[in-house]
Amino acid sequence: MSGHATDAATETFVAHRNLLFTVAYEMLGSAADAEDVLQETWLRWVEVDLEKVSDQRAYLVRVTTRQALNRLRTASRRRESYVGPWLPEPMLTAPDVAEDVELAESVSMAMMLVLETLAPTERAVFVLREAFGFEYDEIAAAVDKTPAAVRQIAHRARRHVDARRPRRTVSAKETRAALESFRRAFETGDVQGLLDVLAPEAVYMGDGGGIKHAALRPILGADKVARLMAGFTGRAGGAGFTLSLGPTVVNGNPALLVRMDGEIDGVMAVHVEDARIAGIYFVRNPEKLSHVASETSLTLR
CATH class of the missing domain: 1.10.1740.10 (RNA polymerase sigma factor, region 2, helix turn helix motif)
Structure with a gap:
């Protein structure tokens, strides 16, 4: 050339x-x-x-x-x-991502986990059609299928995602309010404070990748999640670490950056329903934290 x-x-x-x-x-x-x-x-x-x-x-x-x-x-x-649950790699995103509701929803941790349940071709078709709005013939050329087959795959993937995606989009303001209540309770190990902000059916997933300590399977129920969170705070204090949580924006949505003695220990993304936290996704695997120090630009266009 x-x-x-x-x-x-x-x-x-x-x-x-x-x-x-x-x-x-x-x-x-x-x-x-x-x-x-x-x-x-x-x-x-x-x-x-x-x-x-x-x-x-x-x-x-x-x-x-x-x-x-x-x-x-x-x-x-x-x-x-993979050792324990696998969570998507979190990214510190630019402010324009959070302002684009469609984009912020499509890259949210909750939605990315739903996409993980699709077969590879289904995921490709769904992403190109639903997130980026490509025509069926364009998608067909990308995934080496006929347009008719792509339509069927898109319909199947959409039905699968709709059955599992968050019931409604929550405003950033509502998410930040829930996160602030959670932060105060988490930093002090306040079990009751955690119970107050967690939805009864709350789910916790931790990703340490076998490198950092994390639960090896999802924890279900507000009581178990609250005690796990309080225990994490207690262990950090008992080991002489200073634990702090700071607000950040990950994948276009409000989140918390967790630090131990000032060093980044992980990222907590959440899914909020009816002003309470229904899902906590705690990424501690250091191999997945390289994109939380500087902003990444994303776009659907």
């Missing part, structure tokens, strides 16, 4: 990079894997004769989707041997 062609390829790739990253991340739930997919896409893109590509954006999304699908199928097998 000539220097001029390389410049043109670079300009186009950079213009669509945030979109491509968001596609890959929503498909994979891993920022690190999404970055690898973008690198693979770039290596293929610079070999393309741009004059033969009528829709460069669609072409790049198609390549990104195929690379993400390949990686997703491998990751699915790898996650079967």
